[in-house]
Amino acid sequence: MNAESVARARRPLWQRGLLIIAALGFALGVYLSIRARPELISDLNFGPLFILAAVCVPFTVLLNTEEFRLSGLLVGHHFPRISALEITIVASVANMLPIPGGTMVRIGALKTKGANLKDGTAATLLISFLWIGAAFLYSGAWLLVLGGKETGGPKLGPVFCLFGAVLLVIVAALGARMFKQRGTVARLILIKIGLVLTDAARIYLCFLVLGVDATFGQASVLTVSSVVGASVSIVPAGLGIREGTAALLAPLIALGAATGYLSTSLNRVVGLMVLAPVALALSLRKKAVSDVPEI
Numbered sequence: 001m002n003a004e005s006v007a008r009a010r011r012p013l014w015q016r017g018l019l020i021i022a023a024l025g026f027a028l029g030v031y032l033s034i035r036a037r038p039e040l041i042s043d044l045n046f047g048p049l050f051i052l053a054a055v056c057v058p059f060t061v062l063l064n065t066e067e068f069r070l071s072g073l074l075v076g077h078h079f080p081r082i083s084a085l086e087i088t089i090v091a092s093v094a095n096m097l098p099i100p101g102g103t104m105v106r107i108g109a110l111k112t113k114g115a116n117l118k119d120g121t122a123a124t125l126l127i128s129f130l131w132i133g134a135a136f137l138y139s140g141a142w143l144l145v146l147g148g149k150e151t152g153g154p155k156l157g158p159v160f161c162l163f164g165a166v167l168l169v170i171v172a173a174l175g176a177r178m179f180k181q182r183g184t185v186a187r188l189i190l191i192k193i194g195l196v197l198t199d200a201a202r203i204y205l206c207f208l209v210l211g212v213d214a215t216f217g218q219a220s221v222l223t224v225s226s227v228v229g230a231s232v233s234i235v236p237a238g239l240g241i242r243e244g245t246a247a248l249l250a251p252l253i254a255l256g257a258a259t260g261y262l263s264t265s266l267n268r269v270v271g272l273m274v275l276a277p278v279a280l281a282l283s284l285r286k287k288a289v290s291d292v293p294e295i
Contacts, residue, residue, distance in 0.1 A: 030265050036258040041210065048208035049270070056202045057274045063198065064088045067191045071127055074179045075110060075119040086282050093272070093279040122178065127188060129171040132227050134192040137164030138200075139224035142217045146253050156252065160224065199223045199267075206263040206270075218253045222246045225264055242268070 034041055065081065065088045072079045079087075110120035140160025172189060176182040204219035229242025243264045250260030 030262065032258075034258075034262065037256060037262070041262075043211060045209050045211060048205040052202055052205040052209070052267075053270050053274050056198060056205060057271050060195065060198050060202070060271070061085070061088055061092070061275070063191055063195050064092065067127060067188065067195075070184055070188050070191065071123045072110060073184050074123040074126070074175075074181060077110065089275055089279050089282060093275050126171060126175045126178075126185075127192070128230070129167060130175075130189055131192045131195065132231065133164045133166075133168035133171060134189065135164070135196050135224045135227040136160045137168060138193075138196050139221050140164060142220040143252065146215075146217050146221065196223050199226055202267050202271075203263055206266045207259075209266060210259070210262060212255070212259055212263065214255060214259075218255060219263075221253050222249055222260060222264060225249060225260075 065085045068088050068091075069079050069081065069084045072084070110123065137160070140157045140163075143157030143160060168189070172185055175185045175188075179185070200216065200220040200223050203222050204214070204216045207214045207219060225242045225245035228245040229239075243261045246260035246264040247257040248260075250257050
């Protein structure tokens, strides 16, 4: 599935309507958060913003590209890095638009390489559940470290850690048994850990952009919001779900709900601003090549 075929696809009318509602809800959340904490946007720091856009977002794409290549290896197919990179970029942006989401793009790409739908779906789900396990374990560990008794962090921390650890072990064991590739599954776990750490760095940089006095550990707790947002697939890219989850988690680590919402919102917006033009350029290039008449 290339960028052009993705661009031609459309969600059902009800899903497009849901996207509009989600977008309005997202915008309302941003407005209410700014109204509650107007000082957060009164004096933005552009140094961390540049690092976020020029370093962290591209690094996230590179990790996702390697992850997709490994998913191809699970089903016995090799993707050149440039092809995997294009698919990764289109899939990332597709989640935000009224077209098939990133998961469908990746499964479609695996299918075009000859993988059957069952194996492609299984590989994609394996990666998703590894991400969930890694994020909950990591977030829970930081909740144990940072959460004061009055915030409820110590109560939720063990739950997150247990859920994440059990899920990681079970999914890794099932994946190794199903695909007979323990090494590839182990590499995927490392990639997912890297993505969670990168997401924490991105949220921390968003704190710095907004002038929030917070630590990397506090940013780390909010990484689980990305998993929750992605899991609610009925809303494209978990639009508003990720930010709402961050707002709920923020008080557990002595941050305001508005701070959690705005930091994750900024993380999303910067990522889209960096990747959307690249995805559009890839789509136009594919179309230009397909429009060239044969001689």
